[in-house]
Amino acid sequence: MSVRVRFAPSPTGYLHIGAARSALFNWLYARKTGGTFLLRIEDTDVQRSTDESTRSILEGLAWLGLDYDEELVFQSANADKHRAAALSLVEAGRAYRDFTPKEERSDKNVKQEIAARARLASNEGTDHRANPFRDLPPEESNRRAEAGEPFAVRLKIAREGRSRFEDAVYGLQERDYSEIEDLVLLRSDSHPLYNLSVVCDDIEMRVTDVIRGQDHLTNTHKQILIYEALTASVPRFAHLPLILAPNKAKLSKRKHGEVVSLTTYRDRGFIPAAFRNFLALLGWSSEGEGQEIMSLAELTERFTLEGVHRSPAVFNFSDADPRQWTDQKALWMNAEYIRTLPLAELLPMVRAEFESAGLWRDEYETVRGEWFAKTVDLIRERFYTLKDFSGQGRAYFSDDFEFDSGADAKNLKKEPRLKELLPALGDRLEKLETFDAPSVEAELRAFSEEAGVKAGLLINASRTALTGQAVGPSMFEVFEAVGQTRSARRLRDAASRV
Template identity: 40%
Template sequence: MSIVSRFAPSPTGYLHVGGARTALFSWLYARKYGGTFILRIEDTDLERSSQESVDAILDGMNWLGLDWDQGPFYQTKRFDLYKEVVAQLLADGKAYKCFCTIEEVDAMREAQTAAGEKPKYNGMWRDRTDHPTDKPFVIRFKNPQEGVVVIDDLIKGRIEVANTELDDLIIARSDGTPTYNLTVVVDDWKMGVTHVIRGDDHVNNTPRQMNILAALGADIPKYAHVPMILGDDGKRLSKRHGAVGVMQYRDDGYLPEALLNYLVRLGWSHGDQEIFSLEELVQIFDLSDCNRAPSAFNTEKLQWLNQHYIRTSDPAYVAKHLQWHVTEQKLDISNGPTLEQLVAVQGERVKTLKEMVEVSRYFFEDFSEFEENAAKKHLRPVAAEPLKAVQQALAAITDWTAENVHAAINSAAESLGLGMGKVGMPLRVAVTGGGNSPSLDATLALIGQARCLARIELALAFISQRGEAA
């Protein structure tokens, strides 16, 4: 059997991390078995669906690198097909017109609740033929009234649901538009989907959908329901926990590999291994290794993974993603090191690409003021002599390299009989404006000779003014 999986989001908002994990699991399963991965946009909720949300879903999938083999398909383009299937079910006596008003259905359910029964539609129009000609109607599926639906869930195991627990659900509204449970069934059938991998909030829909598939004489796919993702407080992940949209993680400075690696570990494991490449995951991923219990989101773990990928990935690749943040934060990089060089020196020091831009401005932009606490501590009158000595040593360099910068700083410190701490920290504050940077030789090499000398001059002027003020 050729594997066909699908990801079928509703375009009513961003692509959230739960949906992204579902997409990842479906994508991995298809890729592992050389199957087909379909992207389907379930946009039948005309009031809530938007093109902006469609774009957010496509952007998220593209950013994560989850390419699809077929689609994107849009359900709103397939209404004629759904109407044909509804007509077929009506003709076969497997669906019927229901003329109940909303008030009648509400009253029905209230009475059942008052009697201690499960509230559901009671099938009052199921077998009637006295159809009025002047009243609106919906079309309901004629659910079997006996027997049990068995779901051999690939994650949750065997689930049994008695048909007496299910009512005759609406498959077409009074305006003729199809409902979710009908469109999903028809699309999975017509697209040849063999494996439905989705969130476990759909478990209640599955027996209903299986019954409709059976009524159509369609093959029933295998189902795998992935447990939900919780916030670190144990409640369902939502906006209150921070970023939950995939592109927000891009905006916050995460690499797609870090998010993918993190998401796959939310509910799936392979021994004690924590770090996986996408290629490796394609080889080893299997639904049988998924957990049945919900997983809790942990931002610190995600940051740890992101730092790993920033540190270990090809600097040229990281630089491509860094460019977006450079543009977003309006950093002019025309005068300074390349982004690859920046990644090489800052990769060990930051958790996100956004942070990398924030702490790297001094490589590209001049400044007129020093960080207050760093200047107070290190740009004191006693620092003037070592700064002048370093300035002279740096000015004498004819080949501006990190090795030659290192030698010049050591030479200046030795000539004054000073330790590196009394030379290095004033120099760091002088050339970067603050007290934190990568190694001095690498930092100065990337800032450039002329800029370094000018900034040391600025620091010496600051020290002189400070001495006069005292």
């Protein structure tokens, strides 16, 4: 039977990087096995689900290059089927109506309430499965329901026995039935609940392998019980280790902000292939040689569930240090992609960045196309994100650029003589017949000798005069990239900064 996997995010916010990784692994597994990758939006929580979130999920997947097969499924559209399934379970005697009035629970303290309730129950020796309605005669149950009395539907868990399944990542999982409560399938307002909905949809979508976060590991037993009650075949499960924050806590929007959002990476100049590559290495490693830079094709070829780890991965970043706003390895990997990607693939990304920064000019793809490509190629070596092209690289493309204060101090203000030297150099260079790296170098070195200063002084001063920066590519290449007229002008203008 061919593999069918799905990614089933709930649209209650942006696409979380942990979710993005789940999507990636599902996609890789599907493509690797020649299977099918399905997408289902779990929008059953009407309160929290938003169309905007759904859009951002779709955008995020597209950005990562993860295309899905078949049509998109919205879980909310299947609510009637889920409800019917629950009711059929009542008919079959595998579930029962619970007429206990709904207990209001504040979202905030659930965890404490659960613990408190558990402590209380163990102190009093009460069995949490002792529901008075579990064995209500069907006739009475039907009668009360027909009379309009509200009820929830709970799955009837067997009193004795153990649930077990083999997780592809975590191995054999066992849990005693006594640990599992008669879980609610349908709320008293007849709203189907998560566990029921996932199972029903996965059955309907004929999902063969459920690959998802480890936070679902223990609940899997409950879901298996629902599969069995529904007499459906149980899929194979593979749980993925969680991605943790530096303090080992679960990565969350509330506590960690935008670093966990996939769109942040797109907006801050990441290359999809780089981020995807980084994500793949969180909780998974390929067998064999330690190659870490892998294309989508290579990832697909090497991906196996056996290579998935059991221990959680820490996503390392520090909000105290802007240079480490996200994981350093992710940043490094992005830089690696920027400097090694075929130029033809990089150019459109730089163009997109320029368009949003207001730096794009149509001539860059016509008469200045060659210059544009050459310049991008020249400066990409030391950039970390696409943003750097319009930031640090701004002076190559616009006269409206900032001077780095450190660069000013280090290269211009330290030597008073530069006030005369720079304009003089500008005049000399302006007279050059041919203006390219070798000719500028020859002229600048000759000039420095005549002036009796070190070439390095002029070179470094020129760098700041021409680019506003203290760092950059080989200076003579920079002169060529900036061009004769602009170079001369900027050298003269720089006198005022000395």
